[in-house]
Amino acid sequence: MLPRLPLRLGFVCLAVAPLVTFAAPRLPWTTSRIVGTPEAPAPYVAELAFPGLVFNTPVDLVAGPESSRLYVIELNGRIHSFDTAVAAPQAEEFANLATVFPGAPALHVYGLAFHPQFATNREVYIRVRLTEDTPDGSRVLRGKVPAGPVPRLDPSSVETVLNFRSGSHCGGNLLFGADGHLYITTGDAGPATPPDIFNTGQTITDLEAAILRIDVDGRDAGLAYRIPPDNPFVGVPGARGEIWAYGLRNPWKIAFRPGTSDLWAGDVGWERWEMIHRIERGGNYGWPITEGPQPVKPDNPRGPTPILPPVVVHPHTEAASITGGVFYTGSRLPELRGAYLYGDFMTGRIWALWHDGVRVTERREIARTPYKLVTFGTDRDGEVYFTDFGENQPIQRLSRRPETEAPAEPFPRKLSETGLFADTANERPHAGVAPFTINAPLWQDGATATRWLAMPAAEPAGLLAERRGPVRILRATVADGSVFVRTIALELIRGDPASRRRIETQLLHFDGREWHGYTYRWNDEQTDADLVEAAGDSTTWTVKDDSAPGGQRSLPWRFHSRSECLQCHNDDAGRALGFVPGNLDVHRLHAEGIVSKDYLPASVRAALVDPADTHAPIDLRARSWLHANCAHCHRFQGGGSGIFVVNIEVPPEKTFLATKPLQGDFGLPDAQVVAPGAPERSTLFYRIAKSGPGHMPQLGATTADPTGMRVLWDWIAGAPFAPRANASVASPADALHAVQAIDRGALADDARERLVTDGLASGNELVRALFHRYLPDSERVATLGHAIDPYPLLALRGAPDRGRDVATRAACLTCHRIGDEGREFGPDLSAIGLRLSPLQLVESLVEPSKFIAPEYAARVFELNDGTAHTGFVVSRTPDAIRVRTPSAEVVSFKPGQVRSEATLPVSLMPPGLLAGLTAQEAADLIAYLASLGK
Secondary structure (H helix, E strand, C coil), rough: CCCCCCCCCCCCCCCCCCCCCCCCCCCCCCCCCCCCCCCCCCCCCEEEECCCCCCEECCCCCCCCCCCCEEECCCCCCCEEEEEEEEEEEECEEHHHHHHCCCCCCCEEEEEEEEECHHHHHHEEEECCCCCCCCCEEEEEEEECCCCCCCCCCCEEEEEEEEECCCCCCCEEEECCCCCCCEEEEECCCCCCCCCCCCCCCCCCCCCEEEEECCCCCCCCCCECCCCCCCCCCCCCCCCEEEECCCCCCCEEEEECCCCCCCEECCCCCCCCEEEECCCCCCCCCCCCCEEEEECCCCCCCCCCCCCCCCEEEEECCCCEEEEEEEEEECCCCCHCCCCEEEEECEEEEEEEEECCCCCCEEEEEECCCCCEEEEEEEECEEEEEEEEECCCEEEEEECCCCCCCEEEEECCCCHHCEEEEEEECCEECEEEECCCCCCCCCCCCCCCEEEEEEECCCCCEEEEEEECEEEEEEECCCCCCCEEEEEEEECCCCCHHHHHHHHEEEEEEECCCCCEEEEECCCCCCCCCCHHHHHHEEEEEEECCHHHHHEEEEEEEECCCCHHHHHCCCCCCCCCCHHHHHHHHHHHHHCCECCCCHHHCCCCCCCCCCCCCCCHHHHHHHHHHHHEEEEEEECCCCCCCCCCCCCCCCCCHCCCCCCCCCCCCCCCCCEEECCCCCHHEEEHHHCCCCCCCCCCCCCCCCCCHHHHHHHHHHHHHCCCCCCCCCCCCHHHHHCCCCCCEEEEECCCHHHHHHHHHHHHHHCCHHHHHHHHHHHHHHHHCCCCCCHHHHHHHCCEEECHHHHHHHHHCCCHHEEEEEEECCCCCCCHHHHCHHHHHHHHHHHHHCCCCCCCCHHCCCCEEEECCCCCEEEEEEECCCCEEEEEECCCEEECCCEEEEEEEECCCCCCCCCCCCCCCCHHHHHHHHHHHHCCC
C-alpha cells in the first residue's frame, strides 16, 4: 500500500443491477467487405515446380553433385531423388534410415550433404536425431553411395562421425563450405520453454547451441574427424574446438553465398523475435542472454566473445518460426539474383534480402503463401525451391504474379466500401454493427469518440482469463472477421457542438489469426473517409479556443501507421483495449446479445469510471485515467520501460508507483514516479504536464489533459489544492505547482502573466517545457515530432559546438558520462563517435529499444518487503546482488530477499528524445555525438 495515498480500490466492488438478464437474439453482420489487406499484392506467388511429385513431411532439399538430381529428405527417415531436367520426373528412393537404426522409436532425419570430392570418394553426410531422451541422440552419419544409374545409399557403409545431446532444438542442417570443411548446426537441446534449460547457449565447453566446423578428411586421436587448427577456440582451455560460432537457439537452416565463405543462418526465436544472422568466425549471437534485441537471461554468464546483433529481426507480429534460406543465382527471375531468400514456418511469408558485405541494402517481402515453409533449396542452376511441412506435399517455386490477377474482393479504400454503415455520412450502421460506450475514455487532445462492434457471427463476444504477472486479466474474444470501430471527432470551435468535425475512423480487424489496424481519414465534406496509407500521415488542425493564447491553438494530429496501431493494441494489453467488462454497460450489451453472460460477474471486479465524474471517489477516478491512458504499455510485459503497472486489475500494493524513476528525475527533489502527498515530486505528473520529448502518453495525444492533471494532482496530494502565496518558477517542482494554479484559475491575472513570462524565459529547459503550451501559435517553433525520417536530418550540416549545448538541454548527462561530466548509469558516450555512425546515432535516439546491449538490459527486483529496485546488475554472488539504479547509486541485497525478478523488454533510454527538437538542433546534436572520441 502506498503511504498517505488513498489507493483503496485495486479491485472495486460497486452496486450493480441484478445479474439475471437474458440475451436477445442478435443479427449477425453479413455486409462485411473487409477481407485481405490493403497492401499491394506481393510480386510473387507460389507455383508447383514438379506436378505429380509429392512427399511426406519433407524437411530439406539438396542439389545432387553429379547431375540435375534434387534430393528430398523426409522427416521419417526416407530420402528420395529425382531428375529435374526431365519433363515428368519420378521420385526414386535414395535411402531409408530406418534400416540403419532398426527399432528406433522416433528416428528423425534432417539433412544431407555430399562431399566436395563425391565423384571420387562417394561420401555423403546425414543428420539424424533419435528420441529426445537418447543420450547423445543427435548424430552426424557418414555413408557411401555406390556408382550406378540411380544413386542409392549403401546402408552397411553408414558410421557415426559425431554425436551430441538430443532434444527439441537440435539444429539439423549441415553443408560443406568452399574450404572443404563440414559445417553443422546444433540447437540448445531444450524445449520451447523455459529458455535454454541446459544453459548451453553461452558456453563453448559443449557442442550445443552452435555451428560446428570439422574436417572430415582427417582424424584426430579418438575422433572420426579432424578439428581444423584455425577454428576460433582451438587451444582454449575446456573449449570444444569444433565450435565455429555459438549463442544460437535453434539454427534450423544455414547457407553459403555461392562461391564464398559468407555464411548465413536463420535462428528460431523464443517469445518475441526471429533472427537472421551473418555468421562470423567465433561469433557470439547472444542466446540466451538475448533473443534478438530482447533480453532473456541477461545475468547468465557470458561467452568469451562479444554478442553480435542480427542482420535482420522480425517481430512475432509478422514471423513466428524463421526458416533460413538460400541465395538465388538462377535465371528464371533475374531481378532476384544475389538475393538471400528466406521465409517463416508459421506465417508463410517469404522475404528477399540484399547485402553488400557490410550492411543490408534492400529487404522486402516478396510472397505470402499458405504453406508452413520448412526448407528452401537450390538446384545446380541456382533456381530456388521450397516446400510445406506435411503429408503429400509438392515442391514449390516462386513465379511472378500475373499482372491480370486481381483479388477476389479488393480491400475497401473508402469507409463507405467496408460494409459497416448503411449510411456512411450519418454513420448509420448496418445490422450486426452494434454501438457501445465505455466508462473511461482516453485523452485525445480534446477529441471525442463513438464506437461500434461488428460481428459476423451470431455468438456474442466472450471472455478469456489469463494470468499476467501478479493478477488475472480478462480479454475479449470475438469471431473471425469481427471489427472494432471508433470514429474520432473534434470541435474546431471549443464549446460549439455545431463545429464538430469527424477526423478519422479507426478499425481493429481480427481476421481469424492476426489483428490489423486501419485508419480512414474523413473528407472535407464529411460524407466519407479514405484509407490512410500504411505509414500513416500527419496534419495540423486550428482550434478556436478563447482560453488559448491568441484565441486559438494549432493542434498537430497524427493518423497512426498500421504498426503504431499495434503498439497499443498488442497481445499483452488484450488487443481491444476498451472492451473489458469493467468499462462497459454490460447489462445492456448482454441483453442485446453482444456480450456473453460471463461479462456480468466480471464487470463487478476492476470497474472503471469516467475520470471527469466528480461523484466517484478520487482514487478510482485516478486509477481509471491511468488505466485508459497508460496501461496499454505500463502493465506486466506491456512494453513500458517504467517498472510500474497501472492496469485497473492490479491492487495498489502491486503497482510499484512509489518507486524511484528510471529515466531521469526532471530536476524534482527526492523524485518518485508517484511521491505520496507530493505531486510536485512525482515524475508521472511531470511527464503528463510537460510538452515535447518525454510527454506522456507517448501516442494518441500531444497536449496535457486538464481533467487528468487535476484528478492526478488531487489523488497524489491526498488533500484539496491550495495555491501558494508566493508562487514561482525557480525549479521544476515550483513550476509544477505554478502550472496547476494557473490551470485551476486560482491566480489573479497579473500573477498568472508573471509566472507564464518567467516560465517561458527560464534558463532551465525542464521549467520551460511546462510552459510551452501557453505560447501563442505564432511564437512556437516547429519541432520534429515522433515520425522522423533520418535521411533528411542527416543531410543537414550540424555544428558540434551547438550540439554540445543541445546535449545538455536534452539531459544526456543525466544518465551518461561524457569525459569528466555526467552521471555513470548508461553507456559512457565519451567515444561514441568511434562506435556508431551518424545513422546509427539517429536510430538509437529514435528507437532506443531496437537493440539493447545485454549489459544494459534492465532488471526489476521485487523484494519480500514490498519494495522494488530497477537497474543494471553490477555483480551477483551467492551472498549479494548489486544493482546500479537510475540515480547512479549501487544498492545491494541478498538473493533470499528477492520475491521476483524480471527483465524489462525495452531500453531505459526513453524514446522520442528528438521529438521536441528542431531539425537543426537534432543535426547539431548528432554532429556533436559523432565527434566524440575523434
